[in-house]
Amino acid sequence: MATKQLASWALTLQFANLTTPVVDMAVKSLHNWGGCAIGGYHQPVVALVQDAMVPFAAPGNSSLLGIQGFYDAQHVALMNGLASHVDDYDDTHVDTPIHPSGPVASALLAFSEWKGNVTGKDFLTAFVAGLETEMKLGLSVYPEHYDIGWHITSTVGSVGAAVACGKLLNLTQEEMQFAISTASIQVIGMHSSFGTDQKPFHIGRAAQSGLFSAVMAKGGLHGALDGLEDKLGWVNVVSTRNNITDYFNILGKVWETTRNTFKPYPCDRVLHAPIDGWVQVRKQALEQGLSFSSITNITARTNPSVLFLTDNPDPQTGLAAKFSFYHAAAISLLIGQATPTQFSDEVVRNTTIKALSKKVSVIGDKTIPDYSAYVSVTFGNGIVLDTHVEHAIGSLANPLSDDYLRVKFLDQVSKQIGEENAQCAHMAFLNMVDLRDMRELTKTFTSKLTRRDSRRGDPSVYIM
């Protein structure tokens, strides 16, 4: 029943069913996603995947967001999905580690440009259908599914993207069930990829797989009608926990979308609370005139998930440093900031940063929630500064303000496409609800971008 229940709920969902907080959070999520997707194009991995995919991509009218480039919807979903996650700066569902917008928005925007005449309201409704799909499905199997090593954002992401695109395709009930189950048997992403180029690829591939699954369902591809709950289907194959009935029964009654949060720092979310703490300690130390070179010891007590995810004492790249507790401590104390710049390869390899990171240790404590931390720093002469972060900035109880989100967006986006385009993009995302055609959104900034000098699909250039 679960697959049918999800399909039926998603297909009947109307914009009028969305509460004001849901619409508000959906718009904020798309705005934050847009900033990450445009800004993410600065990372080398995005360019190299573009080069790798171009020989296989059709001409099209869907937009790469951070560089001038128009390809078919499926490959653009891949590229924008990858870019939106590469900085680990996107969003996080409070009750799971799902970063929900990436797979769904990347598929849906590329798809809407292809289809044409998708209104802002229809887009937002399909987007929410996709988000709710991801988070309800994730809750059904969390934490067992995640703890065994699956990257839950992409494993549920293909299904969310299929539901969102399937809604815009006006699939029938059965077609939507097929779209869901076809997406669900493409399970993307494991923790072994964390800190590498593969991690953002998960999100792009999930977007692409979901979009294609919906298109194939529209074209008549049949499959399991009960793909999610079948005894040899998704939930039972990928998890030892199965709460799908409970969570799908409250689809549309409890909105997970309102429990989405935005990252203040471009790194794994479990680092946000200790970073807040060290930035506070840095301020105290500056006020007291203490020397950072005198630091002998840096500690934190946090939720043990920090050790599971970020116990990398010697990262060699910016992407790896996003999963290094040690690097996070060093930049927070020495620079007092954690923006994409502090997670560049150059900063990661800086010898002063590296030296300080060797003085960091961490104690896992199950009684501490993952949005809290106790940090402590010992300076010369045994002076200890410490602090307790109860609710990290960006957590549900301490959300990013509209102003923070605006500054975050403009900072990421201006660096990639210039200030004027960034302002256009910022306004376009915030005002999307009134658009008559989602193609208007991307037109406001992509037409003015610079074309990247990509190695074009000639195999003699590429594969020899």
Add this chain to the structure above:
Amino acid sequence: MATKQLASWALTLQFANLTTPVVDMAVKSLHNWGGCAIGGYHQPVVALVQDAMVPFAAPGNSSLLGIQGFYDAQHVALMNGLASHVDDYDDTHVDTPIHPSGPVASALLAFSEWKGNVTGKDFLTAFVAGLETEMKLGLSVYPEHYDIGWHITSTVGSVGAAVACGKLLNLTQEEMQFAISTASIQVIGMHSSFGTDQKPFHIGRAAQSGLFSAVMAKGGLHGALDGLEDKLGWVNVVSTRNNITDYFNILGKVWETTRNTFKPYPCDRVLHAPIDGWVQVRKQALEQGLSFSSITNITARTNPSVLFLTDNPDPQTGLAAKFSFYHAAAISLLIGQATPTQFSDEVVRNTTIKALSKKVSVIGDKTIPDYSAYVSVTFGNGIVLDTHVEHAIGSLANPLSDDYLRVKFLDQVSKQIGEENAQCAHMAFLNMVDLRDMRELTKTFTSKLTRRDSRRGDPSVYIM
């Protein structure tokens, strides 16, 4: 070490290292795969996936095998992989239920046409590297990985395809490790798809994912160097069994390729032994002048895996009937043949076949290997005919003869592309070892094929 060990072994493998039985079986495997891939284009699902993928495919010089159509290598890998498995007529590794050729050959042939100047010997060497990868990896996690619901052909297939293509790309050791781990985090296919359009899609998607993973690795995509054996990587995430060290230690010492077998009937392999038995009973009954309409009871004692995989008493489509013990019994007794024709939708819905299939029952017996069966049929007046099949035709101890394979190939292929083209294809596959460029193989028959009237990439045709 496992990922590194596999990468190193695959990269150093030379044609001269292959024993004669390995080369012979590799050629037979490609020949059998070619017949299935060309013949598979008769199934409607192949045409509908072609329509669905065309808007996303680049122009290219890789060949759809059963119809005139040239696209980029990745989409052709998808299409030929799908077609090669759709009739469930391909090949099977004796020690696992892996159908090894599909993912690797589909990726490798499409890739070789794109790259150009790939000799028959280089192709065969890369093909064997891919096959051995799939089967060693599968053995490392079998049966637990399969029994929980994964379609092992596609879950190991993406890795096999990546290794094969990576070898032709002359990847470095590290690049090959990245190609392997990127392929491994795209886990395709579950049993819930069996008997539906999704099942052959698994194989195509695995081929496509593997090919793309190798290309991305060549382009510089980094990832886990130890993706297979990482504590949060492939083996540990998808299986509770982990014998990877034992099996990878005998790479190149024990050749799994020589333990490949070919399907005599286009349906799940566990049905082959009882089909043999019922065909024998049919002959006895004809000799004795018994009436098939008098049959009151049909039974078989077989390995219990039959009940796990083929317990579908009322299939509605040809694809579903490939996983129906009941349909298999009815066609074997009433028609005495099991070719693609007996697994068409029309035959499946035939009322006489359906009526007889209601009289079938099965007893699982763990002492009986899956290549054996005891069958028994009760006719009017209580006359019982029974037989014991010790080694089903097509099993390792009773392999298909060269003549059987030739007839099988020509039968499948002639129906799709005509007798003359079929003869050309037959000879081209059998003589591939001496080719200077694998493009010569496909040219012998694809240039003369008919172009299918496909709905071309205009979204207004396709998605509205």
